[in-house]
Amino acid sequence: MTTAVPTSASTDPSLPVDRPAAQQPEWPDRAALDDAVATLGSLPPLVFAGECDDLRDRMAAASVGEAFVLQGGDCAETFVHATADNIRDRIKTVLQMSAVLTYGAGMPVVKMGRMAGQFAKPRSKNTETRDGVTLPAYRGDMVNDFAFTQESRTPDPQRLVHGYHTSASTLNLVRAFTQGGFADLRRVHDWNVGFVSNAANRRYEGLAREIDKAMRFMAACGVDFDAMKTTEFWSAHEALLLDYERPMTRVDSRTGDLYDTSGHFLWVGERTRQIDHAHLDFVSRIRNPIGMKVSDKADPEELLRIIDLLDPEREPGRLTFITRMGHDTIREALPPIIEKVRDSGAIVTWICDPMHGNTFESASGFKTRDFEHVVDEVRGFFEVHQSLGTVPGGLHVELTGNDVTECLGGAERILDADLNKRYESVCDPRLNHQQSLELAFLTAEMLSSR
Ligand SMILES: O=C[C@H](O)[C@H](O)COP(=O)(O)O
Ligand SMILES: C=C(OP(=O)(O)O)C(=O)O
Numbered sequence: 001m002t003t004a005v006p007t008s009a010s011t012d013p014s015l016p017v018d019r020p021a022a023q024q025p026e027w028p029d030r031a032a033l034d035d036a037v038a039t040l041g042s043l044p045p046l047v048f049a050g051e052c053d054d055l056r057d058r059m060a061a062a063s064v065g066e067a068f069v070l071q072g073g074d075c076a077e078t079f080v081h082a083t084a085d086n087i088r089d090r091i092k093t094v095l096q097m098s099a100v101l102t103y104g105a106g107m108p109v110v111k112m113g114r115m116a117g118q119f120a121k122p123r124s125k126n127t128e129t130r131d132g133v134t135l136p137a138y139r140g141d142m143v144n145d146f147a148f149t150q151e152s153r154t155p156d157p158q159r160l161v162h163g164y165h166t167s168a169s170t171l172n173l174v175r176a177f178t179q180g181g182f183a184d185l186r187r188v189h190d191w192n193v194g195f196v197s198n199a200a201n202r203r204y205e206g207l208a209r210e211i212d213k214a215m216r217f218m219a220a221c222g223v224d225f226d227a228m229k230t231t232e233f234w235s236a237h238e239a240l241l242l243d244y245e246r247p248m249t250r251v252d253s254r255t256g257d258l259y260d261t262s263g264h265f266l267w268v269g270e271r272t273r274q275i276d277h278a279h280l281d282f283v284s285r286i287r288n289p290i291g292m293k294v295s296d297k298a299d300p301e302e303l304l305r306i307i308d309l310l311d312p313e314r315e316p317g318r319l320t321f322i323t324r325m326g327h328d329t330i331r332e333a334l335p336p337i338i339e340k341v342r343d344s345g346a347i348v349t350w351i352c353d354p355m356h357g358n359t360f361e362s363a364s365g366f367k368t369r370d371f372e373h374v375v376d377e378v379r380g381f382f383e384v385h386q387s388l389g390t391v392p393g394g395l396h397v398e399l400t401g402n403d404v405t406e407c408l409g410g411a412e413r414i415l416d417a418d419l420n421k422r423y424e425s426v427c428d429p430r431l432n433h434q435q436s437l438e439l440a441f442l443t444a445e446m447l448s449s450r
């Protein structure tokens with residue numbers, strides 16, 4: 001485990017600095033850090049507080065079964081991969097999944113990217129050893145570089161500023177694509193027809209045909225498809241690096257409230273959600289919609305105390321629990337947690353992350369996940385909510401629009417021996433484009449059969 005370290009002074013005096021924070025980099029040069037933090041504090045916000053309020057409303061709808069949330073993107077974004085093609089293909093994947101899920105759920109899908117800020121990683125070890133050489137662990141491009149040299153792995157606070165600029169250009173393109181016509185429902189549907197026409201995906205043809213019929217019905221009714229050329233698309237990342245999130249936190253001129261303007265939705269990870277530490281204290285002070293990862297190890301009593309801290313007003317949409325339990329554990333571990341929360345009268349939006357409880361090392365030494373396990377955790381999530389009469393509010397997935405070989409299985413039957421062909425993630429294995437769409441079709445089937 002990493003040790004909790006005190007964190008840098010905030011540009012906002014209302015944010016305290018005296019709580020321990022786990023998983024923070026050991027910046028070697030304090031003056032350089034202060035410099036980077038001051039620069040961030042002077043740069044414009046990436047999102048507007050009013051947008052965060054709108055997203056809170058969308059999350060509130062998901063908490064009562066009037067919308068379904070899809071959060072997707074890289075485990076760790078990198079600076080060099082923030083290219084137009086990569087960003088386009090990730091958005092395309094999320095849009096395609098959303099179209100299928102909208103049909104299956106019969107409700108609007110709240111689309112969110114693990115994008116434009118997902119540059120920092122918590123790690124299980126502080127160091128990495130290769131061939132007898134031990135160096136600091138890679139903690140995300142906003143901290144250090146993936147290359148295995150002393151120089152690359154030394155935390156550099158200028159990377160925080162670089163992360164801001166890469167987030168800005170990513171978000172700019174996300175906004176351009178989703179407002180400029182790329183998201184046109186007719187195009188998205190055509191892409192999905194292309195997906196099922198591939199022999200490996202024939203199993204999903206029936207559902208695609210149903211959607212096709214629904215589209216023709218809508219056209220015959222005179223639905224204005226031009227009005228569906230744009231879509232809302234929100235940015236989300238783990239609020240891990242307090243030296244980034246604090247200077248990006250600003251006072252909303254309309255209300256005087258604090259918002260973390262680095263993204264619309266921020267979540268706190270499984271490794272940093274200690275109730276008396278800095279991360280929960282930080283997010284308790286901002287008005288953004290907040291997520292928190294919840295593993296099978298979570299103590300239900302503690303979760304109630306966390307709800308009191310983060311959502312004292314019991315405001316629908318404010319708090320999302322992103323459960324990540326493991327496919328073989330979710331059916332036993334999730335019910336007592338949901339019951340405790342439900343019986344307390346608290347309203348949280350429940351989202352399933354079927355990735356982080358299902359990671360293992362393959363025989364050939366790759367960190368991987370099996371598509372079957374991912375699907376089984378999603379199935380377990382729906383089963384548990386169905387049996388308790390609670391609302392399964394969405395999915396949180398690590399994915400890419402590229403044809404990588406990082407997760408096993410799926411219709412393309414990726415095997416351990418295939419993982420080395422195109423393993424590009426610098427942290428966790430992502431579903432590739434095909435596997436992501438398959439997951440969407442299978443989830444849509446689960447949603448529509450309820
Ligand atoms: O998403 C992140 C990983 O699960 C987390 O960083 C831990 O990964 P590690 O065990 O490789 O450090
Ligand atoms: C580190 C992550 O998840 P968790 O905090 O659930 O382990 C992640 O989402 O990449």
Ligand SMILES: [Mn+2]
Pocket residue numbers: 075076356398427428
């Ligand atoms: Mn991850």
